[in-house]
Amino acid sequence: MTSRRRGAAPVTLKDVAADAGVSVATASQALAGRGRMTDVTRQRVRLSAERLGYRANALARGLRTGRTQALGVHHQSAAASLATAYFRDFLAGAIEAAHRHDHDLVVLSSDTTRPRTSAPRVDGVVVVDPIADDLRARELMEMPVPVVAGEHVPAHMPPCAVVAADHATAVRTVLDAAAAAGARRPLLAAPDENSGWGNLLREVVVAWCAERGTTPVLVSTQFATRSVDTERARLTPVLVAHPEVDLVVGASPFAALGALQVLRALGRTPGGDVLVAACADGQGLREEDPPVTAVELPAHALGAACVERLVSMLDTEGGADAALGTVQTVPAPVHLRASTSGAVGVLR
Amino acid sequence: MTSRRRGAAPVTLKDVAADAGVSVATASQALAGRGRMTDVTRQRVRLSAERLGYRANALARGLRTGRTQALGVHHQSAAASLATAYFRDFLAGAIEAAHRHDHDLVVLSSDTTRPRTSAPRVDGVVVVDPIADDLRARELMEMPVPVVAGEHVPAHMPPCAVVAADHATAVRTVLDAAAAAGARRPLLAAPDENSGWGNLLREVVVAWCAERGTTPVLVSTQFATRSVDTERARLTPVLVAHPEVDLVVGASPFAALGALQVLRALGRTPGGDVLVAACADGQGLREEDPPVTAVELPAHALGAACVERLVSMLDTEGGADAALGTVQTVPAPVHLRASTSGAVGVLR
Numbered sequence: 001m002t003s004r005r006r007g008a009a010p011v012t013l014k015d016v017a018a019d020a021g022v023s024v025a026t027a028s029q030a031l032a033g034r035g036r037m038t039d040v041t042r043q044r045v046r047l048s049a050e051r052l053g054y055r056a057n058a059l060a061r062g063l064r065t066g067r068t069q070a071l072g073v074h075h076q077s078a079a080a081s082l083a084t085a086y087f088r089d090f091l092a093g094a095i096e097a098a099h100r101h102d103h104d105l106v107v108l109s110s111d112t113t114r115p116r117t118s119a120p121r122v123d124g125v126v127v128v129d130p131i132a133d134d135l136r137a138r139e140l141m142e143m144p145v146p147v148v149a150g151e152h153v154p155a156h157m158p159p160c161a162v163v164a165a166d167h168a169t170a171v172r173t174v175l176d177a178a179a180a181a182g183a184r185r186p187l188l189a190a191p192d193e194n195s196g197w198g199n200l201l202r203e204v205v206v207a208w209c210a211e212r213g214t215t216p217v218l219v220s221t222q223f224a225t226r227s228v229d230t231e232r233a234r235l236t237p238v239l240v241a242h243p244e245v246d247l248v249v250g251a252s253p254f255a256a257l258g259a260l261q262v263l264r265a266l267g268r269t270p271g272g273d274v275l276v277a278a279c280a281d282g283q284g285l286r287e288e289d290p291p292v293t294a295v296e297l298p299a300h301a302l303g304a305a306c307v308e309r310l311v312s313m314l315d316t317e318g319g320a321d322a323a324l325g326t327v328q329t330v331p332a333p334v335h336l337r338a339s340t341s342g343a344v345g346v347l348r
Numbered sequence: 349m350t351s352r353r354r355g356a357a358p359v360t361l362k363d364v365a366a367d368a369g370v371s372v373a374t375a376s377q378a379l380a381g382r383g384r385m386t387d388v389t390r391q392r393v394r395l396s397a398e399r400l401g402y403r404a405n406a407l408a409r410g411l412r413t414g415r416t417q418a419l420g421v422h423h424q425s426a427a428a429s430l431a432t433a434y435f436r437d438f439l440a441g442a443i444e445a446a447h448r449h450d451h452d453l454v455v456l457s458s459d460t461t462r463p464r465t466s467a468p469r470v471d472g473v474v475v476v477d478p479i480a481d482d483l484r485a486r487e488l489m490e491m492p493v494p495v496v497a498g499e500h501v502p503a504h505m506p507p508c509a510v511v512a513a514d515h516a517t518a519v520r521t522v523l524d525a526a527a528a529a530g531a532r533r534p535l536l537a538a539p540d541e542n543s544g545w546g547n548l549l550r551e552v553v554v555a556w557c558a559e560r561g562t563t564p565v566l567v568s569t570q571f572a573t574r575s576v577d578t579e580r581a582r583l584t585p586v587l588v589a590h591p592e593v594d595l596v597v598g599a600s601p602f603a604a605l606g607a608l609q610v611l612r613a614l615g616r617t618p619g620g621d622v623l624v625a626a627c628a629d630g631q632g633l634r635e636e637d638p639p640v641t642a643v644e645l646p647a648h649a650l651g652a653a654c655v656e657r658l659v660s661m662l663d664t665e666g667g668a669d670a671a672l673g674t675v676q677t678v679p680a681p682v683h684l685r686a687s688t689s690g691a692v693g694v695l696r
Binding site for chain 1: 379394397398415416417418420426427430431436439440443444446447448449450451452453454455456457458459463464465466468469
């Protein structure tokens with residue numbers, strides 16, 4: 001109906017609506033990817049907008065919807081953690097999900113040597129692995145935007161919606177398998193109370209033991225420890241003092257690898273008279289002798305689920321408030337390997 | 349000097365400066381991570397700011413510096429490309445560099461089924477692998493913010509600063525090695541003129557041949573082709589028609605792998621009477637029989653260099669204008685393997 005106008009007044013939404021033969025409201029919804037209409041109608045409006053050279057005023061649109069169409073992701077040490085498969089996969093899942101909903105994905109600065117000089121321009125934030133002593137995470141969680149925590153939140157942090165791997169089911173699967181192989185006295189080496197993940201693992205193992213009338217030996221590690229040597233040093237005195245332990249569950253692969261070294265040094269046989277497992281796979285656990293049972297953390301699915309949760313909170317009236325304190329879980333497959341199939345009861 | 353004030357007027361920069369015993373200007377620079385001062389002074393100001401609970405007003409700061417402290421990265425198919433090592437490594441390098449400078453890194457939405465509903469809130473943009481028919485890239489390159497292209501820009505796209513792998517040096521190394529082994533008649537299979545990378549490869553190979561009084565056989569492929577079958581189908585008629593070709597250079601590993609299949613089907617011996625190389629390593633080229641010579645694209649270093657370039661353009665008065673049309677290169681190692689060490693001249 002109208003041909004491209006050159007040097008004339010800017011093309012308005014009204015022009016687009018007239019060209020496409022729809023109401024202004026329908027044209028607006030079609031261009032925003034919202035509203036109910038046939039694909040044909042939506043496509044017709046878009047073609048009209050394109051043909052007329054219509055460009056929504058970004059600022060006006062931002063003011064109207066109050067949205068930046070950007071979602072933030074925070075990780076205490078994002079830059080350093082890009083070396084790990086976990087964070088790379090998490091980020092890939094988050095980016096894919098954000099782009100599916102036509103949102104930008106902002107990897108928030110993890111330079112913690114100075115305070116942020118400005119608040120990030122985002123509609124919401126995903127905080128990956130919230131740690132109690134992460135001041136930036138705390139700062140972000142107190143911003144007036146919805147927050148999804150990618151993993152359980154430790155005590156004394158602001159409440160938010162949680163999306164986490166289903167560690168409880170996975171760890172119970174590991175414990176049950178070890179029990180079927182004869183294990184009775186578990187030791188758990190898990191991050192201290194700064195980590196919501198560590199807290200959950202402790203709860204699960206303590207509850208499982210209580211159901212069997214026993215108590216686990218608990219060793220506190222640090223969340224970010226990525227050193228077999230450190231874990232070995234931490235575990236040595238405990239395993240010396242507790243020869244009755246017949247199952248060592250390490251939260252991280254490093255803890256499980258450290259345990260293997262200590263146990264061998266003590267003359268014990270991993271997979272034989274003592275079982276070993278990890279609550280996170282990786283670091284060649286599968287190639288160990290014996291191969292070590294481990295939980296596969298679903299990093300990619302978790303990253304996607306965090307973003308999906310955030311978008312649905314943003315798109316639903318009152319969605320952010322309703323989500324506070326909720327926990328959504330993502331299945332975490334367990335790889336049962338030889339390290340938990342030994343016949344402990346028989347061999348001892 | 350001042351203790352934390354509760355419920356009083358907001359702490360100002362003046363309060364912080366007084367507490368730290370420095371001028372307001374110094375306090376401002378210290379908190380912004382700018383200016384010349386000792387680390388001790390900078391630290392003293394930060395401690396004062398922290399103790400007093402000073403928080404720069406984000407909006408005011410944004411208005412004053414005109415900066416969002418966020419940098420965008422655009423890739424035509426960012427979400428899909430996360431499956432490739434190249435884009436993952438590029439992104440990791442970009443994020444690390446951005447965070448080193450305390451900037452957020454925005455992975456811009458690659459949903460191209462609809463136009464952007466708002467301009468991204470970023471100080472500048474890195475466009476990865478700019479392709480002429482990528483309308484979003486064009487849109488971003490026309491925004492009033494500095495743009496760095498991560499790879500050469502095809503004709504008819506807006507000018508910008510370029511940071512690219514040093515393909516010219518790398519490909520000449522490959523060609524020289526093949527020539528030393530007797531190759532005289534190269535074929536280049538490279539992306540069409542939509543790709544600045546493809547254009548550069550053509551220029552280099554044509555110039556190298558001209559220096560030797562010959563001309564290459566040129567085959568146009570598509571930039572995003574990630575299929576050996578497609579490349580094989582494209583190469584078959586050309587290699588049948590040009591039995592004199594004694595060196596096949598594929599831009600992508602897929603083109604090189606396709607060439608291997610065609611050459612074998614034609615009864616030729618890759619690494620023997622015909623040499624093969626790729627301008628990008630990957631897809632198991634190293635494990636082929638014979639292992640295929642290839643250029644290692646420095647994705648991580650390139651991602652970091654693009655962001656460093658953008659930050660320096662932003663931090664320098666007039667830096668963005670001065671950078672227009674400049675090309676900065678990052679070394680690209682060449683892995684010479686058996687596929688180019690055959691004695692072509694002798695065997696034919």
